[in-house]
Amino acid sequence: xxxxxxxxxxxxxxxxxxxxxxxxxxxxAPATIxxxxxPNGSGKSTLLGLLAxxxxxxxxxxxxxxxxxxxxxxxxxxxxxLLTQEPYLLKRSVFDNIAYGLKLRKETDRIRQRVFAAxxxxxxxxxxxxxRHWYELSGGEAQRVALAARLVLRPRVLLLDEPTASIDxxxxxxxxxxxxEARDRWGTTLVIASHDWQWLYEVxxxxxxxxxxxxFGDGAVNMIRxxxxxxxxxxxxxxxxxxxxxxxxxxxxGGEIAAFVPADALQLKAEGAASPHGLPNVxxxxxxxxxxxxxxxxxxxxxxxxxxVFNLKTGQDDVRTLQLFPGQPxxxxxxxxxxxxx
Ligand code: ADP
Numbered sequence: 562x563x564x565x566x567x568x569x570x571x572x573x574x575x576x577x578x579x580x581x582x583x584x585x586x587x588x589x590a591p592a593t594i595x596x597x598x599x600p601n602g603s604g605k606s607t608l609l610g611l612l613a614x615x616x617x618x619x620x621x622x623x624x625x626x627x628x629x630x631x632x633x634x635x636x637x638x639x640x641x642x643l644l645t646q647e648p649y650l651l652k653r654s655v656f657d658n659i660a661y662g663l664k665l666r667k668e669t670d671r672i673r674q675r676v677f678a679a680x681x682x683x684x685x686x687x688x689x690x691x692x693r694h695w696y697e698l699s700g701g702e703a704q705r706v707a708l709a710a711r712l713v714l715r716p717r718v719l720l721l722d723e724p725t726a727s728i729d730x731x732x733x734x735x736x737x738x739x740x741x742e743a744r745d746r747w748g749t750t751l752v753i754a755s756h757d758w759q760w761l762y763e764v765x766x767x768x769x770x771x772x773x774x775x776x777f778g779d780g781a782v783n784m785i786r787x788x789x790x791x792x793x794x795x796x797x798x799x800x801x802x803x804x805x806x807x808x809x810x811x812x813x814x815g816g817e818i819a820a821f822v823p824a825d826a827l828q829l830k831a832e833g834a835a836s837p838h839g840l841p842n843v844x845x846x847x848x849x850x851x852x853x854x855x856x857x858x859x860x861x862x863x864x865x866x867x868x869x870v871f872n873l874k875t876g877q878d879d880v881r882t883l884q885l886f887p888g889q890p891x892x893x894x895x896x897x898x899x900x901x902x903x
Pocket of ligand 1: 576577581599600601602603604605606607608
């Protein structure tokens, strides 16, 4: 079996005593693309910082290519690179920014061709851009320069933290293409945190869901946020949604406070189909988004229910049978025992 690029075991990162991220176990294989999806504050940047070895875990370990890696060490810096939403550029020309890493590595042979090729790789015309100063660039151009400065080093691992969040559409497209090309040409392992679900489901080998500092693996999870759960006389917990519908759940064992339903516990029906109304957790909602998960051929369907968002995965045949389309009213159901607490 190929050795994973990363092996994470029992990792915890705390800030001021508060756990920001906990990962029991996670392996990332070489030349794969992993997506990280989750709301703000769910731990995506924390995980990327740890994978980039610019931060240290509070507990546990991350093996890089089978070895414990020294955070901030030069060997790692040449192999693993992180691109953040606000790229950091040196106060120099575009050419010098991209050539910097090569010079550090003393790889000055054919430096001009390599820098120009890296610029072309992100869609920047070398003649127009190479002499520009760092302050003469739009946000999208600066992000492309920052990516070119990393790709010129042919990194083993490229970590992207919301790389297209606040830039123009053309730059975003160039960045997506250049990142994919790195995987295809050099076998670079990519980990991408993004709110662009469509992109992630299209290109990733697996998409991990994070919430509350926990990594939920490949299956989408559906957090049940907001409102107050009430203990019923039956022993079940009940939550009233904004539209008056109700969710019932088995009571948590201890002091858990947040509830979620795994995607594979949800059933989807067309509204009006003979559904067992009267049973708990038969909820009506509206399809808001449908995405193809390229790695499995399944469709990720997002349904809005009374202010909550449910994501589930279904086969293309089911989509045809149910004649699903965005805007369609549907029924989502799950057993009270399927609700889990954390
Ligand atoms: P995301 O990238 O998913 O938005 P982050 O990894 O940035 O999430 O944050 C996870 C949690 O850790 C949040 O609760 C955040 O407030 C906290 N956090 C992140 N960085 C720091 C820091 N440097 N100091 C204190 N708390 C932090």
